[in-house]
Amino acid sequence: MQADHPSRRLFELLGMRKPVVQAPMAGVSTPAMAAAVSATGALGSLGLGAMQAEQAREAIRATRRLCDAPFNVNVFCHAPARRDPAVEKAWLRWLAPRFAEFGASAPAQLREIYASFVDDRRMLDMLLAERPAVVSFHFGLPGAPAIAALQAAGIRLMASVTDVREAELAVRAGVDVLVAQGIEAGGHRGVFDPGEPDQGLGVLALTRLLVRRFALPVIAAGGIMDGAGVAAVQALGAQAAQLGTAFVACPESAADPAYRAALLSEQALHTTLSAAISGRPARGLLNRMARLGQAADRPAIPAYPLAYDSAKALHTAAKARGEAGYGAQWAGQAAALARSLPAAQLVEQLERERLQALADLA
């Protein structure tokens, strides 16, 4: 790579050699996946959003045992759930007949199954002790003291943003890299405040708005499935592309067989944003759970992650009776281009395709 190549700054910051980030997919990415990706010179990631500090420490250590390249760990920075007993009760009452279909009962009450990093002191202490090369934030930002402590530990910081205002907040907080998450992206929308109107910016518009307005390196995310997509966001001035759905069907993924099969079928042509699964808008395949969220008689959805507790219970009950369509089958808008390759091979393939796309353009 030339000394003045536009990706160079990001590459030096994060210790990368390829303009690809494997998205941190809580529940799907694994130490084996992150290590395989990072070993190629791309950036692998672990999603810690569904883990407690000790599990997260184990995942980081497991990844390190498999590779010595830098990798990224992602934490969720949502506002802790505001409890609303009436909403939760109505929700569980509405779900009861669905549980009954599978010979199960809805939980008696909802639990806040995942702590937010914004008030998880043990997770912060663990990160300061383990010092992963990169920590990325989703759903917002932690407080200034946590950011200062992570920086002082030599950790590089990235923040997922969905519009210019969120990017301004991230820049002001001192992160090193912006992850521009387009509306196309699978999984949870990273919007900071789900109570505000979502601008729904596509990745092309968002990336260009951020690159033109801010000096920080930008990683573009959303709907990118092949090397042509990576080349495209580089043309927009992004220094790398972040791909999630592209890695879901890799053998290193924790996705269950039904999720993989759905992703590799015609079902992948239809994704939708739904808050009914977790309590926060997230894009996934239009499966039974997503359709349930579209029901005309659906009551208000409990806040994240309360709704997730009931969705996971319903998925477990349905799956025990052979119905896999109630799972969180996150998928981006171009999921129909998914393929099943070992993660390292996928990265190499993306790089070949990217170079081919650039050669075609020259």
Place this chain on the structure above:
Amino acid sequence: MQADHPSRRLFELLGMRKPVVQAPMAGVSTPAMAAAVSATGALGSLGLGAMQAEQAREAIRATRRLCDAPFNVNVFCHAPARRDPAVEKAWLRWLAPRFAEFGASAPAQLREIYASFVDDRRMLDMLLAERPAVVSFHFGLPGAPAIAALQAAGIRLMASVTDVREAELAVRAGVDVLVAQGIEAGGHRGVFDPGEPDQGLGVLALTRLLVRRFALPVIAAGGIMDGAGVAAVQALGAQAAQLGTAFVACPESAADPAYRAALLSEQALHTTLSAAISGRPARGLLNRMARLGQAADRPAIPAYPLAYDSAKALHTAAKARGEAGYGAQWAGQAAALARSLPAAQLVEQLERERLQALADLA
């Protein structure tokens, strides 16, 4: 350009030399704009959706007097409005206090102010007589006899599509070029059936899905404002980019001063899709009219183009009292990157930026 350059096929089909299409913006584009753009070797367009056949003939002839290069004319192929007197009456009753604010009265009833090309025989006959080089369809496709007649007249056909299923219909109908309209795009969503759920595909995902699935040339549209955006969609395999918002503030545009000023202000950072202006979802600046569409007590919106009749009347009444925020100020998601340059200079600037983006990538 090399003989095997990927844009060559499109260029030969449409007589272009630059990978840029100026979007056909009914009410905004003008013969002067289309001619200025086509004279550069890009493709200029006229939006005929708001014209009757004789006005459209005049616009085509006026464009020809200004340049002899090929240009595109766009027609709206919506299903003719289904009248619903109760909905229309409730709508006008709800709008009445807004008219009163400006010392005006709401119209007594709504008129179908624009005919659909699907049953406008005079428009078809005019096109067959005038033979513009290219005709493009929005909101769907005309019937097979109209398509066959246009093809027999040597006219190239393009169809705006928003998902794979619409693209399949367009390919089967025999169009020459697909215009991939992403959710980012300003103006009317081209969805064929507004009663069906809108997939809301971003331009990156949509373009890649179409390029990988169909052999036809693809023109990508939505949120593209500069040459880096043009290069990006070329990397995706699109043969050209279509830009609308980028041309709104050109001196050749019919946009009024308030619309231009809003587009070049911080207001451009917020766009929204609203059906309240015309009866069909369309993206524009979040102005007073768009906010009105978000009101909690808003009744059902009359079908396109019935609602447009009332919105235009309200805009006229408001503007007469100095309030410009009720106009149709269409704008795409990256509108904040708009600039005001003569159309030909803008095309040259886009080309310089595109070549710079490619050079940066090489």
